[in-house]
Amino acid sequence: WTGEEIDRLVEDLEEDAGARFQVAARFDRSIMVGRHVDTCEYNDALRPIRRQVNRLHEDYMRTDLQELIIERRAFPTHPDPAVNRFFDALVRDWNTLVKFCEQRFQRNIATVELEGWSDYSAPLQFAMMTMDRVINDTGWMWNGDPRANIIEPQLGYALRSLEASLQQGLGCGHGLLVVMRIEK
Template identity: 55%
Template sequence: MQSVGEQTYTQAVREGKYDLYVGNLFGKYDNVRTYWEDQLTRIALRPCLTHLVDRKREAGQKVRICDLGCGAGQGYQILTKIDRRDLDLGLQHQRVLNEDEISTYLGLDISQAMVEKGSVLFADKPQLQFAQADLREGLGKIKQEQPFDIYFSSYGSLSHLGRQDLVKLLTDVCEHGHDGSLIVLDLIGRYSIEWPDFWSAESESEKVRQYTMSYLYSETARQEIDIESFPLRFWAGSEVKQLADELAAATGTGLEIINMMDRSILVGRHTDTHEYNPALKPIRRLINSLHEDYLRTDLGDLILDLDVPDHPQITPRLQQLMKSWNTLVEYCQHRLCHNFCLPELKGWNDFPKPLQFSLMTMDRVIADVGWMWYGDPRANIIEPQLGYALRTLEYDMQRGSGCGHGLVAILQLKK
């Protein structure tokens, strides 16, 4: 029996969409993936991963990782490229987890094409192993292995499982892991602006919707080919908390939520496809443009004017974020042509702290590079920094409620 999504993933591997690449304007490894999503996952993981690795070092042990729904092993690069602190102007990285500190990285995926691709990409790293597994059946034979220090997932992989199947898998994980093991859940957020029609879901069946990876293809290709759809389970932050309580009660294991993060709140994959919300601007494409060398972006196109469904918690937060986003973009538009004193900005004292910090950052960036002539400083310095400022604004104002394309939850076992 062909697994859900198998046609899409097999075709994507065949077309090279899972080859290693550093980013672009379109496709799986676009600039938002590289400079926003991967980095935000690393930022969220850094404190707890640092603590785990330091503990293993003190015990003279190496780290064991199980990647649940590993794809072609991209999660390995997320975990091994986390810096211990924000970098200064020195040249050296100090990674939280070095490759030689990993004894085992076991990637599990239902797609044989993915397993084979991962084995090829990382053939020079003997500590990396890949195996085909149906996670709907729990950990299966993996329960015979030694416990892992990290049970990891990335990019919505566990949303392929219905709630009942995810409970089965995580029950196995809770029983298999040891005291201090980390569990990283990467799910699809239900309250994203990409699919406002999904917000009202109440029953379990309504929370499972058909989904496509049409963003892998150009707009022309999307109109000409038959793109597979498959069911995904969409999650709210409150549901993850309920799930953790349920697992703790069922297994008798302590399960602490260390962090929950909304990722890609305004720049999710389907903001460009309009597949679920035709009213959206192609905002992800515009953010990709900010991070592209020698490409200037019309900042006016970044201004958001979007109605969102009425939800007592989600709607006010999204409205505040969009208002702050627009304030930052509009200020940069003006500041590129005029000198300006920030405290004179209307409403300054009432701005959220993350917005004030972003405004001060961009004011300083523009002031400091205004004298440069070589290398198009607007395209290559100012616009990327605006991208990072907007990214930081999203991160600092999110609350892990499920209002982004991705919902990342980091849990720790207490035994």
């Protein structure tokens, strides 16, 4: 199902049932970090990125962040331009966050002074500011491995949050969840 198909279904249901149906929310589920991505069952061009994100949460194990970079061509061109724009934005924001973390490990970066900052989506800006703070606030730690045990897990949460925040309920993931209100 696509978001548009849900809208048409709601219109048909209203006519047939004589009730008012209102879509309260639509959510795409399992776009990149869902377990179905790792099986390659629905898209064998997208490598098992969930496994890579889960590795960010392993104690004392540093991740090669380049393994988190997504190629846009992993998602086929869709006949709906809105779906293509969504995947363009998701891949761009995902990769921007990963590359930002790689650069931030090397040096301080003033996020608001980054080229294009004002054009970044709000979820990406929030994720970048979060990661900047986490990296900055762990700089004094010498016990254990702050990158592996604190920073990388936060990157994992930030990537999942980015995916969830950018989804638009277009029917782009493994599942499309719809919350409806029905008034008789």
